[in-house]
Amino acid sequence: MLSKLRVRDLTSSTEHLGKQTVKGWAKTHRRSKNISFIELTDGSCVKGLQLVIEPGLASYAEVAAEVTTGSSIEVTGTLIESPARGQLVEFQVEEFALVGTADAESYPLQKKGHTLEFLREVLHLRSRSNTLGAVFRIRSRASLAIHQFFQEKDFIYVHTPIITTSDCEGAGEMFRVTTLDLQNVPVANGEVDFSQDFFKDEASLTVSGQLEAEIFALSHGNCYTFGPTFRSENSNTSRHLSEFWMIEPEMAFCDLEGDMALGDEFVKYVIADVLEHCAEDLAFLQEREWVEYDLVQTLQQVVDTKCEVLEYTKAIEILEKSGKNFEFPVEWGIDLQAEHEKYLTDEYVKGPVFVINYPKEIKAFYMRMNEDNKTVAAMDMLVPRLGEIIGGSQREERHDTLKERIKAAGMPLEPYWWYLELRKYGSVPHAGFGLGFERLLMYLTGMQNIRDVIPFPRHPGYAQF
Numbered sequence: 432m433l434s435k436l437r438v439r440d441l442t443s444s445t446e447h448l449g450k451q452t453v454k455g456w457a458k459t460h461r462r463s464k465n466i467s468f469i470e471l472t473d474g475s476c477v478k479g480l481q482l483v484i485e486p487g488l489a490s491y492a493e494v495a496a497e498v499t500t501g502s503s504i505e506v507t508g509t510l511i512e513s514p515a516r517g518q519l520v521e522f523q524v525e526e527f528a529l530v531g532t533a534d535a536e537s538y539p540l541q542k543k544g545h546t547l548e549f550l551r552e553v554l555h556l557r558s559r560s561n562t563l564g565a566v567f568r569i570r571s572r573a574s575l576a577i578h579q580f581f582q583e584k585d586f587i588y589v590h591t592p593i594i595t596t597s598d599c600e601g602a603g604e605m606f607r608v609t610t611l612d613l614q615n616v617p618v619a620n621g622e623v624d625f626s627q628d629f630f631k632d633e634a635s636l637t638v639s640g641q642l643e644a645e646i647f648a649l650s651h652g653n654c655y656t657f658g659p660t661f662r663s664e665n666s667n668t669s670r671h672l673s674e675f676w677m678i679e680p681e682m683a684f685c686d687l688e689g690d691m692a693l694g695d696e697f698v699k700y701v702i703a704d705v706l707e708h709c710a711e712d713l714a715f716l717q718e719r720e721w722v723e724y725d726l727v728q729t730l731q732q733v734v735d736t737k738c739e740v741l742e743y744t745k746a747i748e749i750l751e752k753s754g755k756n757f758e759f760p761v762e763w764g765i766d767l768q769a770e771h772e773k774y775l776t777d778e779y780v781k782g783p784v785f786v787i788n789y790p791k792e793i794k795a796f797y798m799r800m801n802e803d804n805k806t807v808a809a810m811d812m813l814v815p816r817l818g819e820i821i822g823g824s825q826r827e828e829r830h831d832t833l834k835e836r837i838k839a840a841g842m843p844l845e846p847y848w849w850y851l852e853l854r855k856y857g858s859v860p861h862a863g864f865g866l867g868f869e870r871l872l873m874y875l876t877g878m879q880n881i882r883d884v885i886p887f888p889r890h891p892g893y894a895q896f
Contacts, residue, residue: 439475441510442520452507453480453522454530456559459542460498462486467495471504471522476568477561477715481513482506484524491527500542501533501559547883554887554896562719565712566876566884569705573868573875576704577657577678580697586653586680591640593659596632597846599642599795604664605635606673636661641679641863642797642850645826648681648861649853655680657868665891669880672869674889681863687799687808687825690862691785694812694821695738698783698866703734705875713876722877724816730875733814736782741775743789743806749779766793767811772818783814796836797850798824810864817874823864830854 438455441447455473467486470479484491498504507526513519535541539553540560550557557563581588594608610629611617617624625633640656647654656679664671680697682689706713706727717726741749750761750771759768767786775784788806791798798807812821827833833854837847844851872884882888887896 437475438471438473438480441522442476442478442480442518445512445520448510448512448520450507451510451522452505454505455480455503457498457500457502457504459500460502462495467491469498469504471506472559474558474564474568477565477711478518481515481518481521482508482524483521484527488524488527491524494527494529497529497532499533499535499538501538501540502529503531503533504528505530547880551882551888558886561715563883565709565715566872566878567886568712569709569876570872570884572708573701573705573872574657576701577868579704580700581655581680584653586655587647587651589640589644589647589654589656591637591643591656591658593637593661594630594634595637595643596630596634597642597850598635598842599637599639599797604662605638606661606663608634608636638662639677639679639865641681641865644679644681644863645850645853645861648683648863649857649859652684653680653682667891669882670870672881672885672888672890673894675881675885676868678866678868679863681826681861683859683861685825685862686860687787687810687862690823690825690864691738691740691787691810691812694810694823694864694866695783695785698812698814698820698871699734701871702730702875706730706734716876716878719877721879726877729816733783738812739780739782739784741780741784741786743786746771746775746786750774753779764790764792767819769818772811772813773816776813776815776818781815783812786811786813794824796840796842797826797833799827800832800836808862812864814874817870820871820874821864821866823862825860825862828854828858828860830858 436447436451441451453471455471458470458472458479461468467484469482469484471482472479486492505528506524508522508524510520510522513521540556545560550560550563558567598605617627638660640658644654644656658676659674660677661674663673680693713727716722744763747761747763753774755774757770759770761771787810788801789809791800791805791807794807794809798809800807808825810823811819814820827836830851834851837844869881869884873881876884878884882890
C-alpha cells in the first residue's frame with residue numbers, strides 16, 4: 432500500500448495530528464541517553480519530519496546503532512504540535528522498523544555540503560540531496576503546468592517520432608540510427624547503401640518534432656509536442672546537452688502576432704504555476720550561493736510585465752548606439768548573442784521582449800518570407816538574466832516559396848516531399864514555436880549548469896545509466 436500522507440502533508444499544517452505511519456529515509460540521527468532524534472525525509476519537500484524517540488523503545492533500541500544517514504525506515508506513532516521553535520509539528524515514535532541500511536563508511540551523501548560537481552558523479556543518488564530534490568520537484572510541477580496550459584486551450588497532444596529521416600534544422604547535427612555492421616558497411620556507388628539498413632533509408636534521432644507537428648496542425652487546428660530531442664553537437668558547455676526535452680506547439684490559421692501572444696501567455700502561465708506550487712523549493716534554491724539575485728522577484732517580474740516587441744533592425748540600432756563594448760561585434764545580419772539579448776532585456780527594456788523579423792540568412796528554411804524578401808516572420812522571446820527562452824515563427828505556407836527556400840539552404844528536396852505536399856492540399860497560414868524545457872528549468876531554479884536540471888544528462892563523452 433502506498434502511504435496516503437507524505438512528509439510535506441504532515442509538516443505543512445496541523446491538520447493531520449494524531450496516529451500516523453510514515454516511511455522514508457534518515458537524513459540525520461542524533462542519539463543521547465535521554466532522547467533520540469531522526470530527521471526523516473521522503474522526497475516530498477526540502478525540510479524533513481523530526482522523529483522523537485525514547486531510547487528505551489524496544490523496536491528502536493535493537494537497531495539504533497545501524498540507523499545511519501541514508502537508511503530507510505518505517506515508523507508508527509503520534510504527530511503532535513511541536514514545542515520547539517522553527518517547526519510546526521514533530522512525530523513521537525511508538526513503533527520503529529529499519530527497512531534498509533546504508534553503510535556509513537561508503538555512503539556518499541553524508542550530512543554535509545556537497546558541490547554540484549560532486550553530485551554529478553553520483554547521479555544514482557543525487558536526487559536525494561536537498562538541491563537536486565528541489566530542482567526535480569520543480570521539473571515535475573512545470574511538466575504538469577505545460578500540459579495543463581495546452582489542454583485547457585484544447586490543443587491535441589501529439590507524440591512525434593524520435594526516429595526520423597528528416598532534418599528539421601538543416602544543420603546536420605544528428606545521431607544516426609542504424610543496424611548495419613560497422614565492420615562491413617554495404618557500399619553502392621561509393622556511398623553507404625542505406626537500402627540494406629533496418630529502415631531502408633538513412634535514419635537519425637530527431638532534433639525537433641516541429642515538422643511532424645505541422646501535419647496535425649493542418650488536420651486538428653492546434654497541437655503540441657513535449658518530448659525528447661537530440662543534437663550531436665560536440666559541445667561541453669554548461670548550456671548544451673546531447674539529449675533534451677522540447678515543447679513545440681503548432682497552430683493553424685495563426686500568424687506571427689498570434690504566435691507571440693501564445694508564447695507570452697504560455698511562459699507566464701508556467702512561471703506563475705511554479706511560483707504558486709513550489710514556493711518552498713524556490714525559497715531554498717534562492718539561498719544557494721550561485722544565485723546572486725532575487726530568484727522569485729525575477730520570475731514574478733516576467734509574470735507581471737508586459738512583453739515589448741522590437742524589430743530585429745531596431746534591436747541592432749539599439750545595440751550599436753548602446754556604447755557597450757560587446758565581445759561579438761554588432762551589425763545587421765548577425766545572429767544575436769547572449770550578451771546582446773541580456774542588454775536588451777536587462778538594460779534597455781528592463782523586462783521581457785520579443786525580437787521579430789530576422790534576416791532570412793540566419794533563420795531556418797521553414798520560416799515565412801516577408802514581403803521585403805530580406806527577412807522572415809520569426810520571433811525570439813527574450814527574458815531578463817537569461818536571454819532567449821522561445822524561438823518561433825510563422826511557417827512558410829506557400830509551396831513554391833518553400834521549395835525555393837529548401838534549395839537555397841542547400842538541402843535535398845526528396846526527404847521533404849511530404850512537407851511540401853502539405854502546401855498543396857488545403858494549406859493555411861500557420862505558426863509555432865519551440866521552448867527547450869531544460870533551458871526554462873535553469874531559469875525557474877537559478878541553476879547555472881544545464882546538467883543539473885535533467886535527471887540523467889547526456890553530453891559528449893557521457894551517457895551512463
